[in-house]
Amino acid sequence: MGLRQIYSYLLAATSIAGVVYLFVISFGGIREFDLGKFSILFENLFLTVVSAYLLFFLALLVLRYAMLILYSFMEHLENMMKRRQEPESNFHDDASLPMITLVVPAYNEGPVIQQALRSLLLLDYPNYEILVIDDGSSDDTYEKALAVAREDHQVTVRVITKKNGGKADALNTGMSAARGEFILNMDGDTKLSRNTLRACIRHFDDPRVGAVAGNVKVLNRENLLTRVQALEYVEGLAMARKAQSFMRAVNIIPGPLGMFRKSVLQQAGGYDHDTFAEDCDLTLKLLMRGWHIAYEPTAIAWVETPSRLLDLLKQRYRWTRGILQATRKHSSALWNPRRAGINFFILWYMLFEGIMWPFSTVLGNLFFVYVGLQYGVVIFLFYWWLQLTILDIVAATYCVIVEEEDPSLIFYAVVFRLFYITIIDISKVFATIEEWRGTAMTWGKLQREGKL
């Protein structure tokens, strides 16, 4: 065990111990707490209504965390048992493996495209091709991709260039030109783990599975912002996908890594252009058509995340509005539980995460700050923060263990709750209001720094 690992474990242990200590002393504090102070929260109708709402929201939040941890643990156990009972080598011999086309849409990915393509050439799979779609880049993406294609490889690399039409258009071009029976859609800046294709393809043994979502992880863990995002990807995204996979109903196949049956993609008409979250929209389209969507935690897509706050807000602004647009597009399932089945719960869950959660946490912060300043009782804000942090620490610890991630990420759960998520939630609230008002928006391409 190296010094770095010892440091990681120490950081994690200190964070957990610190929060447990705070919980214990605050629990003792409640016993000594003048219960009369609680009457402040019921002094007038406004305070009573907001307090009751926040209590209801907290109950939902605890339920959400409990359900996600339970389902993701069940999915984890199911995967472990499957692997023990049916070793992978008995499943597929190399000669019978179907062809997979990797579609790499690229728009101004000049700094990273060659490294990304070279890493794709090393994947552990006998039958695949790489198809680069240059979406009218104004930099040297096409020339750089072509240079890699001209090199001598065992894997075929094709490059298509077209007028700029957006990511959805590029992926649809890829779908039309793909020669494989299965298509793996990814981003131009993504690095895949070597086992990705083998790990994903085994899910298609089940004929009801139309697509497989991969596990997205942060590569550039270089500053506080990117490290907190690394935790967010593990705790917020991977855990949710794992839990949803237990029901075979993952609600977003991530842009950096999603594998599809080509026939299913074609039947669904490919990606639509009318939302800013084409991956979420396509996933909902597949779910509405009754296809199962699985999640493969061992197929990892390493991505570069925004390392500056304004770039991060730009990304989240697009995600928030895009997801709301996709939800609205499929909103018929919101009001028809009998016909929609599990899709009914998926859409309501998306609305909870997209609207209710950010609005409620911002409201909670503002409310308890107001109570603290107006009535001089700051303790409510402390308890509000502490219980949210405890939920985050529990979820982070569970995810770090299951995902075999860096233990120091647990420490960032405190930073996550104290600073990060409040800033993100504020931008989500504004983005939701702008979406509701129909404010015009643009794609907002993230500038790559070439950290792959």
Next chain:
Amino acid sequence: MDLISILATVILITTIGTLVVGVAAYIAFKLRDKRKPKRKDPTAEEHGEMQPIFLKRYVPGKQANASSADKPS
């Protein structure tokens, strides 16, 4: 002042600070996103296409007509 009260005050100050930073960051992001190069360049056409300042564009049709007109009959 006990530990919880001190921590509660720290959380209060941090929360107020983070709320202010959150709103300020969002405003900064929107302002930065709105900034675009000005289109009212004297060399720009109505549809935004830039005309070369020093070189005249070669148009084959025009050139052929001009050269045939120049020919002595």
